[in-house]
Amino acid sequence: MRVLIKSWLLGTTALALLTAAADAPATAQQKTIKIGFISTFSGPAAAIGKDMRNSFELGLDQVGRKLGGMPVEVIYEDDQIKPDVGVQKTKKLIESDHVDFIVGYIWSNVAVASLKPLVDSKTITVITNAGASEIAGPMCSPYVFSTSWQNDQTPAAIGTYMNEKGVKTAFLMGPNYIAGKDMLHGVQSTFKGKIVGQELTRWPDQLDFSAELSKAREAKPDAIFAFYPGGAGIQFITQYAQSGLKGQIPLYTAFTIDDLSLPRLKDLAIGVPGAQNWVNDLPNDANKKFVADYKAKFHTSPSFYGADTYDAVALLDSAVTAVHGNLSDKEGMRKAMEKADIKSVRGDFKFGNNHIPIQSFYLQDAGKNADGSYALHTVSLIVKNDQDKYHTQCPMK
Amino acid sequence: MAALNPRHAWAPTRGAPTGALGSQGDEQMLYFVEQCLNGVQLGMLLFLLAAGLTLIFGIMDLVNLAHGSLYMLGAYFAATFAAVTGSFVLGALLALLATAASGMVLEVIAIRPLYGRPHLDHVLGTFGLILFFNDLVRRIWGPDGMTLSLPSEMLRAFQILPGVYYPLYRLVIILVTLAVAALLYLLVMRTRLGMLIRAGASNREMVGALGINIKLLYTLVFGLGASLAGFAGLMQAPILTVQIGMGENILILAFVVIVIGGIGSIRGAFVAALIVGLLDTLGRAFLPDLLRAVLSTDAALTLAPALSSMSIYMLMATVLVIRPEGLFPAASR
Secondary structure, three states: OHHHHHHHHHHHHHHHHHHHHHHHHHOHHHOOEEEEEEEOOOOOOHHHHHHHHHHHHHHHHHOOOEEOOEEEEEEEEEOOOOHHHHHHHHHHHHHOOOOOEEEEOOOHHHHHHHHHHHHHOOOEEEEOOOOOHHHHOOOOOOOEEEOOOOOOHHHHHHHHHHHHOOOOEEEEEEEOOHHHHHHHHHHHHHOOOEEEEEEEEOOOOOOOOHHHHHHHHHHOOOEEEEOOOOHHHHHHHHHHHHOOOOOOOOEEEEOOOOOOOHHHHHHHHOOOOEEEOOOOOOOOHHHHHHHHHHHHHHOOOOOHHHHHHHHHHHHHHHHHHHOOOOOOOHHHHHHHHHOOOOOOOOOOOEEOOOOOEEEEEEEEEEEEOOOOOEEEEEEEEEEEEEOOHHHHHOOOO | OOOOOHHHOOOOOOOOOOOOHHHHHHHHHHHHHHHHHHHHHHHHHHHHHHHHHHHHHHHHOOOOOOHHHHHHHHHHHHHHHHHHHOOHHHHHHHHHHHHHHHHHHHHHHHHHHHOOOOHHHHHHHHHHHHHHHHHHHHHHHOOOOEOOOOOHHHOOEEEEEOOEEEEHHHHHHHHHHHHHHHHHHHHHHHOHHHHHHHHHHHOHHHHHHOOOOHHHHHHHHHHHHHHHHHHHHHHHHHHHOEOOOOHHHHHHHHHHHHHHHOOOOHHHHHHHHHHHHHHHHHHHHHHHHHHHOOOOHHHHHHHHHHHHHHHHHHHHHHHHHHOOOOOOOOOOO
16 A cells, blocks of 8 residues: 555656646746847957957846846857848847847947848847947837947037037048948037048948048148047057147047057057946946946956946846746837836936937046056036937837 | 147138138148158058068969968067067067068978969968968967057157158158068069079979979078068058958958069069059048039048049959059069
């Protein structure tokens, strides 16, 4: 009898285990959230991709690698700074990996090229750097959010600062792709002086700006504005100094000096102001924790690329939590994300109707620390709660 | 504005209606001179790369896609040695020796098996070497790239003519490269080694039949080509910084130069490099303003960079149609 009971118990336990195992994929608690992450992981811009990945991984670690209680798997893909590769990787993540979310995109042209498959498949996307005017305006989508900015905003802030400094004439330079054009428009939207010249250079292969710097010298402006992201920023700032212009014509920048390029630019970056939506020393608690944890883990300073990517973790967490893990409830997730109910490292912000943050922009400059290292500092607030000008072209209300 | 730029206080702004016509014309002329110097500087850099490439192609009949990797190695060596020795010049000299040595070792190990095989094998083999070197550099120096800083006294513009300021370091590049070109000319035209190189370019079998150690000659030529590429890389490093894959884009231009100049001809490489450098730079400098006369500012800004980069390839196509052997064909083989 005892043997019988024992075997019966064993049998039922085994059966119960079997059914539990069979049920497992159906219960929300066991499902894994798949996130596709597109950035640049090869070539000179790989430093940016690394910073974004580090920040995203740090954010996931801090929430126990779970979003809304569900475990997360991230698939990283390299866009090689090429729009055609970016769209191909985006399609691969959607069609063969069946990811639930896509995060990333450094380059505006890659993001715009990848937009159609994202919107067609209704994949909830968080763009963490690229800020093409198209995506903020006519091509805005209920499923696409940005934790960064619209490209015009940062140079518009520096244009405001140039007015404050009494700059009367300016020469503008940037690379010849979507973001470069947006940036040049951005400065002109606020700068009240005269534009005495502007140049777009080949992107991404032109790294020598001798002809353009000669033009800038010849145009005799009060100031030069430049947008050269990533490694191109190092080349531009170096050549600006080598041309002897640094003592003659002041330079104002957007996205040209960052925490990744500063250790290589060193003294050349000092005295060159820039505008930014985030600086590593912003005094809010979320940012203090992010910067301290990042430095402890990776032994280097995070950049704005990383900061805006870090915020994507909290944003996705708020979405999955709101729908209790029911990832098919895209409306529910979208509404939760629109509230921007997160502790952002830039301080609190709201989303505009086009899902671009309404946020403040700061003046930053580079300084040398007592120990010989270099760091970026917040100098002042340039514009508070700024909304991009393209939101009126976005049909979403 | 005048307060910021005292030396320009007398001069009218370009496009401004005021000012004496004469001074504005002079100023346009001086600006043109400055842009020509920019073109010459790019041309000099291209010459350094193309000279090595054309020697190797012309004499050894080897298509060497890995030439850009030697350019990259030169830059990495220079950045490393300059950091160790604390001297830019000493770092550059050591880097030159190291690149030449790397080139000769590379020739013995990896290039020799490619001789006498079809060009497609050369392309495949040396393309593999590009991947190898990119990964090797990533392992040794890391993925982030390096900076080769100039001494601070180089960070200024030099007044070469009254009113024409030119970055001092770029001026140094032009002068040093001209000296290298002269040395190369003397080496090829006036020395025994140069005679063998020229003989090898026109009739390889005959040189071998005369009892010349062709293997050694090839190793030396490859080493010479490598040091020229390394020299180009280290001279360009302070301007463009040091990065993995930095030699790949510039190598395409160097190939264009040797096709225009005539394969195997150093004189052709020199002339073609100057033409390509000037065409690229003057296109970038003046095309946007020309286009702005007929197009909107936005359209002109977008179109000009594309057109100026196309112009080089259009020149190459034209040369190929009119003179398929290039401007200065090497002695017939």
